[in-house]
Amino acid sequence: NKNTPKVCIVGAGPAGFYTAQHLIKSRQDVEVDIYERLPVPFGLVRFGVAPDHPEVKNVINTFTQTAQHSRCSFYGNVNVGTDVSVKELQQAYHAVVLSYGAEGNRRMGVPGEDLAGVHAAKDFVGWYNGLPDNRKLHPDLSCETAVILGQGNVALDVARILLSPMDMLKKTDITQPALDLLAESRIRRVLIVGRRGPMQIACTIKEVREMVNLPDTRPEMVAADFKGIAEAVKEVPRPRKRLTELLLKTALDVPTEKEQEKRSKASRVWGFRFFRSPVEVLPAPDLSRAAAIRLAVNRLEGSGEGASAVPTGEVEDVPCGLVISSIGYKSLPIDPLLPFDSRKAIVPNTMGRVQKTAGVYCSGWLKTGPTGVIGTTMNNSFDTARALLEDMDSGALDVSSAKPGSQGVTPLLEKRGVKPVEFSDWEKIDNEEIKRGVAMGKPREKLLSVDEMLHVART
């Protein structure tokens, strides 16, 4: 029906799906098409959420229902920016919502960052989660110590995957190549390093508790890092208070007998290191790879969430063979005609309406920056959908003229030799992965390359 309002969404992760869901639910006439670069949907739910957090992936069920709705269509294997331009999408649809997230990295910006043995957390996570672009990572896990820069939940996921017992990991959907490499890992100690102090740590309590409870591991913290913390914790809001109390307990309290026994038998060590910033990755004598990381020692100025790290001039070298930089994902611009704030690495917007660009909206990390759990993204996306719906109602977004929707896009794609993957094609990939998983005792065995995905999709 040419006269129905047609919206296209770029990116089939949680932001894209929650935006689609809210639009479809709120108006009975709106049609939504979701374009996705990869043949497979779900974005970071598939490629970011840790393999041992399957409950978090339950949102896939509600996204699947949305994709199967009669007024929603999924077009995988379409790269907006190279296969079709945003301008062409604007011509075909009444509104375009950019929800393509953050596929780049914040760099540390230090010498030695490109040595072998140094990886961005996004790439390491992509590697164990089967992101096709990261399948050739081949991290070297033959060293004893790994240092992770950053103390957010991604850093803790990496630490946990590096130190988890194999019999826990082998029942998850972690990729088999990653499992095989981790089985041979000689890493026994993981340090998770942050610029500031215990009360500025960015991770959440669930993830810290998982480290504390991780079998066959013991914590190793620096008591001096916690000076003054027990006093300061009394006045802070509940989430920060509970998290800090858990850190204090883990770092300072005399352990119970049971915990002491666990610690004495543990073969693996993990710990937070505070007040440290990376200044250089030091190479091995043959210059081929990382052998240590040089850290600047900081002191804290101010207190609470806004405290800043100030270098003292002192440095400290930590020998290690694996350096994982977990200091943030980063959105990238996909079309030079769209406004992009390179400082914040977001698309400039007001409540999801892209500035100076009528008819274009954004949701998810592209809108607000790369932080937040799935619930945050849900609210963020509903917010954008509401702005779009308001604009439809008020006439700010003109939906009276007929637009072709996907019928204006698929001929362009065909001409360019691009064949979209439909949702039913993804279901073939899904079935194949589950089938392969059964043979391995895992929920699924992911296909690891775009070629393999397309092959199964086309069969």
Add this chain to the structure above:
Amino acid sequence: MSAARRLLRFNPRLLQSRTNKRTAAVTGAAATPPHTSVGNAVLFSGSAQCRRPEGRVTVHFINRDGQKITTSGAEGDSLLDVVVDQKLDIPGYGACEGTLACSTCHLILEQEVYDQLGHIIDEEQDMLDLAYGLTETSRLGCQVCLSRSLEGATVRVPAGLFDMRRADSSGSSSSA
């Protein structure tokens, strides 16, 4: 292939607090079917087979817009079960389907009801820490089970982020 993907999961923490009809001990194959919803559409209810018609408990939900909805559930149903089974219009409610991996089933209880429910396990407290509009009488709906003593209770759906921060387009401070 069925529309809802059945994810294998075993959550011992839920079994610890009560008998949960929606999770099952998993040794390999089928788990109890999850509740799934798009807006109000529900695929199926995991608690249907355990429902006893004579054990219904009435509860009132105050939605975000102030609207009061009177509904009921079976004894043993969680408040999340009630929202899903009764198709209450609360967008995004129960994203992780009752597995203590999100805070979207957050509800605000009356003081007396909150007090009589007793001890809250760490895992629920950890998720409540992330909930918007947390109060002294907040609970996760997936962890609160209906019983006779909840008869006539009123629970409030808290304001979401978009209600509380309309003018602010910047991100939250929690990490991924």
